[in-house]
Amino acid sequence: MTQHSSINQVLVPVNKAKGLPNEHYISPEMFAEEKQSVLFKNWPGIGFGVDVPNPGDAKPIDFLGMPLLMVRDRDRTVGVFQNTCRHRGMILVNEPKNIRGTIRCPYHSWCYDLNGSLRSTPHVGGPGNNTHEDINCDELGLIRIRSHVWKDVVFVNISGDAPEFEEVHKNLLDRWKEFDQPMFHGGKTSSFKLEVETNWKLAVENYCESYHLPWIHPGLNSYSRLEDHYHIEVQGAYSGQGTYVYRQLKDDDGQVFPDFENLSNQWNEGAEYIAVYPNILMGIHRDHYYSILLEPVGIDRTVEHVEIYYPEDCQNDPAYTKLIAKNAEQWKGIFEEDLFVVEGMQKGRKGDLFDGGKFSPAMDGPTHNFHHWVASQVKQNRME
Incomplete structure (x- = not known):
């Protein structure tokens, strides 16, 4: 049975299904694939609002190798950005801190508001000249990651194309x-x-x-x-x-x-x-x-x-x-x-x-439900 066809053993009713094949737990290639299809394309949690309790609080997060920055703005809203300067790709914040002014890149001192907008670009037009006609600050703000806070969990959609969190989890929000x-x-x-x-x-x-x-x-x-x-x-x-x-x-x-x-x-x-x-x-x-x-x-x-x-x-x-x-x-x-x-x-x-194991139809329904979801995400991503 090939790796790509074996997930079909999950996509059947629980009484006939097997679990996800071994490679979904031990294969580096499968781990990399699930990073994209299961995690980045959906709404994983990356942190908590309590991690950044006060305005100006910022916390860097390494999520599966992707540098993210969780920030609480002056209006107490939590936002998530790629923790990368738009100039030369320098990491902006290396450790949790409270930022009283702007997010300053330690490399060339480009500065960003807590809402991600680019505020200043010192000497970008030459010594003493902080502007340049080809540098449009309005287009060079930090890359914002779609995020949603529910029950203090900060969820993100890194791919940017998942349905809205409220749509995906309407049933649970109502429950x-x-x-x-x-x-x-x-x-x-x-x-x-x-x-x-x-x-x-x-x-x-x-x-x-x-x-x-x-x-x-x-x-x-x-x-x-x-x-x-x-x-x-x-x-x-x-x-x-x-x-x-x-x-x-x-x-x-x-x-x-x-x-x-x-x-x-x-x-x-x-x-x-x-x-x-x-x-x-x-x-x-x-x-x-x-x-x-x-x-x-x-x-x-x-x-x-x-x-x-x-x-x-x-x-x-x-x-x-x-x-x-x-x-x-x-x-x-x-x-x-x-x-x-x-x-x-x-x-x-x-x-x-x-071989993935056998589910008990009477006892393992919730577990098979999760396996089915993972297999569906992987299969859908392969078809795109």
Whole structure:
């Protein structure tokens, strides 16, 4: 079976499908192809608004080798640009910083506003002459990358030709519309990362199914059992799982976090965990939500960036400080339980005779949904 035809084994109903072939996890050529067809042509997450909290904050990001710059403008809007000067291609910002004036190129001092427009070109027309008839500043602003901020995740479309984010994820935006309200980031204790020796897709596949709970998360499964979960599948956009039994975290005095406002009854004891394609994993509850950004550092290396948020009522209230830290510790422990699984699957993909595996039609629908989406992106890009 050839590499190009083998993805067709995924593009059939779950009861007949096999998973993505091994090369999608171990082949450098396939990693490069998916960089374009799966990541650059869609809406991956690259960072969080909390990374640039104040006007003038700028953070450089290396996304699969492409230099990007995330900036919060004076009007508090987050923008994303290619982190490259339009003059000679110099990297503009090397480390996170707050920019009080303009973004200045360290090479020839061309300067850009926080909105990307070119402000000044010193000596471009000769010593002491800062203009030249052939240098049109209006045409030489920083290259802006399409971006959209949702739930504080900064999504980008690098190819520039994907449908609007709101169109791609209309179903999910409607599904979680109740949570469109002010949220508070839990601070340093609510921000952590895990470095994993696996392909980023395996982290998505593991996250969006509950099948593994009894064996991998026995503590969680003790009260939110396998049979308490349901599948979430929207072809072409996202998949995951929900639970009918969410148990709020309590401190030693029995205190819990305040709820988000005006939620419907389904959230009294329910929660949902969704993989937003391609690389964002979200969990939402009555009293907090988190996002995991999967950074694909290499074909077998992924960094999981985790941020946790709470109702605005938690802000500046020291009564919740210990509980916020305890909640982060609990989630970190749960996420760490998955590490040997996704790393083990990565090692297993080196088995030449593995054929993509067999899905359980009853249990693996959300995972097959993701495989189907990846295969569809690759196939479509090959046809263009």
